[in-house]
Amino acid sequence: MTDEVPELKLQNSRSHCWGAAVLWVKVLFVLPLGLFMVALMGSLKTGIQHAIEGATWDSHGMVAIVDAPVRAYLETHRTELPVTAETLCTTSLAVGAGLLAISFVTCTFGARLTWVGWGACSVAVVWAATTGPARGIACAVTGRAWGIASIFALRGVGTRRG
Template identity: 30%
Template sequence: MSHNDRQMNGQPRPNTILDQLELPPARKDKQRLAKLRTAWKESWQEGGFLYQRWEEAFQARHASWHEAATWIKAAVLFGGLSLIVMMVAAAGDIADAALKGLSAVPATGAGDGSGLWGTIDHPVRIFLAGQAAHLSVAPAALYAFWQLTGLLGLVGGFFGSAGARIAWVLFGIGSLAMIWSAAPAGGRAAATGLAALMWALASIFALRGLTLRPVVHNHPPQYQFNPAVHLHATLPAPTPAGDDFGDEPDNVRSLQR
């Protein structure tokens, strides 16, 4: 802009919006940074926005959940829900991978059933393979589900889950029934008894802390009844001294205290 444009009738022209728009970009950036620094410092001063949030976060360490600030509760709940979603997703992926890995094992690949574990596992594989022929599911999938149920029942029962303990009991009963049905006739009783003993030993961990004794809670009565009898007697007013009019009946006697 020329010198003549800066003057009007020999006097300097006052600053206008056009003059502000004509500032160089570097100077505009400096002004923005200066404003941001000023706003940042003011927010950390006493009574500022960030100062108040920091005080609320500092006091939340010693305050209860109801006394904490609303934004802290929202942040904690959002973080907790996000963590739960990630854990559920990870657990689903792990369970899916474990199920696929177990399904890859042939259902009838237990060899000749030698050894203690083979004596129990081989009849179960044979039973599931025979039942899968009448179902629209692979024998390996049935065997994998049987293994996964036993594993979850054992681990969950160890940590005191009631549902896992119920699953563990049903798993044991079903396993004994399958072994009795598919084991050789000559060793059916021995195989079933051996499976029952192994299941009982594993139940020491799965049913840890479970007792059949009734739990008796002795609580003091909440309400106490104190019987009491209240008698209200109305006494006549005493006769004033010297009031002897002789008009009382013969059967009335004055009350003496």
């Protein structure tokens, strides 16, 4: 019976560890961490600002890495369809944006599964339409952009509810 009491106390101390800490211990850890985060955010802001200023976000810059191969692929493979490549591209973008929004709002399995399929197809289209040594880079940029958007679309996946 005496063995159960220390185990219970140890379990309690683990579950309330930070709440039971003395105020000066919290300040000792939180203040330097906060100052470090402020400095880090300042340097990140500067780096991101330089990256954005250096990139062009029109049809000739970063967007073109994904957009140009998709448009070229759709133009090449739409020959027997009664729609233009522009309509196919706009529809694809609208479906992607809709899936992102639906996945974020509803968190349903079907929307998330379709989002994953849409992203995989986008990377596959970029792979098929890009030639030469730029193929890997174009797929990496496409995959990273899709991955960043997936943070929002797949939020909560893998978290345990209990």
